[in-house]
Amino acid sequence: MYNIKIGKPLLFAALALLTACHKKDKGSSTPTNTTLSLADRTKDTLYYIFKDEYLWTDAIPDYNTFKPHSIDSLEPELDALMSYKRDSLDPTKAKDHYSFLDDGSVSEALDQGRAGDFGFNIGFYNYDDIRSTYVYPGSPAGLAGVKRGWKLTAVNGDTSLYYDLNETTGHGTNYDRLVDAFYYSSQTAFTFLKPDNSSVTVNLTTTTYDINPLLYSNIFNFNGHKIGYFVFNSFLSLDIVKSRLDSLFGAFASAGVTDVIADIRYNGGGAVETSEYLANLLAPASVGTNTKLMYTEYFNSALINKQYNAYTKVMRIENGQYKLTDEYDYLVENNIAKWAKAGTLSPNNVVFIATGQTASASELLINNLKPVLPAWHQVGTYTYGKPVGFIGITIGGKDMYAISFSIKNSQNVGDYYYGLSPDGGTETYEDAREDFGDTQEVYLHQALNILGITDAQLGSRLRGHDFNPYLRPSVNQDFSLRAFKGMVLKLPHQGLHK
Template sequence: MHRNLFTSGARIALAGAACVLLWTACRKDNKGSQPTPSGIDTTSKPASAYEDSLKYLTYQIMQVSYADGGRNASAGLPTYYWYSQVPALNPLDTKYANADSLLSVMKSYAINPATTQPYDHYSFLDRNGVLTNKLMNGISAQTFAATNNGDYGLDYGVALDNSNNARIFILYADKNGPAGQIGVTRGWEIISVNGNSNISTSQPFLQSLYNAIFNSTSVTLGFKRPDGSTITKTLTTTSYSINPVVFDTVFTVIDKNNIAKKVGYFSMYTFSSIINSNGQDTYTRTVLDQLFAKFASQGINNLVVDFRYNGGGAVSTAEYLDNAIAPPAAAGQLMYNTIFNDKLMAHISEVNLTTTTKFAAATSKLNLDNVFFITTGNTASASELTLNNLKPYMPVKLVGSKTYGKPVGFIDFNISVYDQNHNKKYLADLYAINFETKNANGVGGYFTGINVDAPANDYVDVAWGNTQKDANLIAIVNYLTTGSYTSGARVASTELSDLRQAIPSLKPVNGFNGMVDYERSRIIRASH
């Protein structure tokens, strides 16, 4: 009865858009044949008609049926994880100014009793496709808006020094991006923005800084390097293959038994997919293959994975990392379970989806005593999934601060409409929560974050991998050498007065927090 209920984004758009643009002739109780796009002049429709299409389809996909435009509710399956807690709504009601406001209302109904706040502060619409192309294909520029030519490949943090003066530091820079190509990296200080060297915490300055970095195609930045030298460079946005590994190294410590141990360390800022939309390996896959081959060849005994700025991304990359880190005993065992809403779970085999993911038949070539994860409140979703999946099989230790808290994820839906010539007009990618994950021990539900084993502050003027100044690495080295994170009493200490801690409130929210299962999206499309 429920076969072929999943469908491609194109068919979703075809069914729904016809109903919206001619919605008075395509009511939900209409049992006749559905209108086709032939002869529908969407090119002459005002922008509001396209927004109505987007509102309608967002609601249908999440709450009613995403296979037939919602015409037959009894035959469709909602995709939203918390669909049962959302009352029946009219998506075309004028009180919803746009699809985003409708989505905001839908997100407000499922309440977490532990916090008395909505579970869902995650779902959103990507209206230009930037995120989809970045995460799925590992390319910084997106495909739907020709005006977007990529980015600068960097992120920054605003900090306060001991005199309460604002300072701007680079948090990370992609090696392949415009900033990384000229050597910009963590610990460089921005001392001027388009000629303005009056750095402050005033809202006008902070907003102009944000716009200059994230909403422009060219910016001139003055930098001070850690050695005190300065340069001024003009950066232009460009498209590039994402390299998620911003730094890696191997160092040696003498453990508490006076034995030399090699420690592998890498920092990864995003989970761009290891497989692109055509099923081919991405640059991300190449980089990770080389990284773990290096660690294996050098015989590391412990691994430090730095996720302090990693908001997640593709589930396939989380699975790759788990297979690369897990001990041989995990081979072929359950990695994690995926739980959909009750209606999908009742028909899971009929819609060609699975609920279990196992470790590969052959896992890591590493022989690790411990794996340490450096985390902060920016560590989210696919990053949390990665470390949570490993806990049943090996010693996993967290250093830094509590993670973001997102044990749920997305299957993306591309929403488009058609003109009279059957040309598709892209509207948005819908990222609404579709599933929850739990590890082999049934542990999940960390909506308020995952606690750390050892607290340590993130000081942003310290270079990657600095075991003398990075409070996180100091704690880890202390543990390996003495068995105590706090030996030496220097973790997060004010005596490290030359370091400055980033203040998140001084920067508008930027970036993505989530995990997207593009593989299950491919399964859905391939089955139709």
């Protein structure tokens, strides 16, 4: 997905983070107490709003125990608040590695479908093998001709790219240089080794471009067995992507597609309304319209019982037009989604391609469809594990996304904090050398095999991996955490409910 720029103190301290979303409010007002400095009033606001909306609010200490004024700034304050809820299986770790502060880039990307980065992503496929994993058309990288699978060999002329991150300190000389060049620089020279063994250097400058999350689609025809395949990279707001999805599934239906492969390996989530719509496109006609439950959202007791503190009671959003408590009340009272079949396609089988970068609204898609599909499969690796979402509130010039709700499907399943499992719990590690749509690409090949397409029909055999699969996934996953991960529910007044 698009990349999120956040403060570096937070970057390494809490970067297992990134999102599940609702629409972010704009222009929030805060209570005024002239006896305190603006900085301390802002810290108080963050504490009280966080405590009211936080899903695990019971774990948060009272104001006098927490002492928000004793903390230097908002980033370490949020870090401290996130640390109180512990992981039940490993109490040495915090359960919340999701909540975060953002500079506004999340809402710009989701609401407007625009990003302002280089327009491609990279992944480690061994300690010394970095590949371009996808490229957005029309982005700086796309216009420069960068392709998936190209090997990164130098950044700004420096070939020292060996993975050296120290997991204790969160730093490494080479690693920090790469992070700075990729995420925090407006101009960077990237040198790639192409599949034909030629080398090319592209000088990229960040610029704003329109995101097209539908990276690839095709209809495979194997002796009359028609299989629709698409790579969907981000759940942007529905009004941005609906026409693309309608056109895609209309083409599938017209061609007589019977099975679908949904490739969401890099999809970190986005708008819940878009995840719902895609689910309704993939669902069988038997789900009907507004009769059968799709999922339920769960909030904390403070929101359910309207037990708001004084700060929350006077908080207003959308340039002061609406009370925050009214927005909370709406969410709690409208916490159920029902199926509403879209389109005419009713696939017999759906295969999901998913990885550790598949998160939040993408996991929601899989989890919601499991109870209703005639047959489904999942290939790749375990997903990220994020069955929770946020309500985004602007505080002190930052958008705070605190975990505020959980979601369960129609069978009351939703606590997949350790990810959704591929078939049989067997993970297959990615080889990014093949492009999307290449039947020798390991995940697509496996998905086609599941749907009854034989190796003989697919032609040449898969080439062997040239990396250590026990090293590569953890290395790649660490770097991918800098990409947006979330699910977004729209509030009635254009706020972002994440």
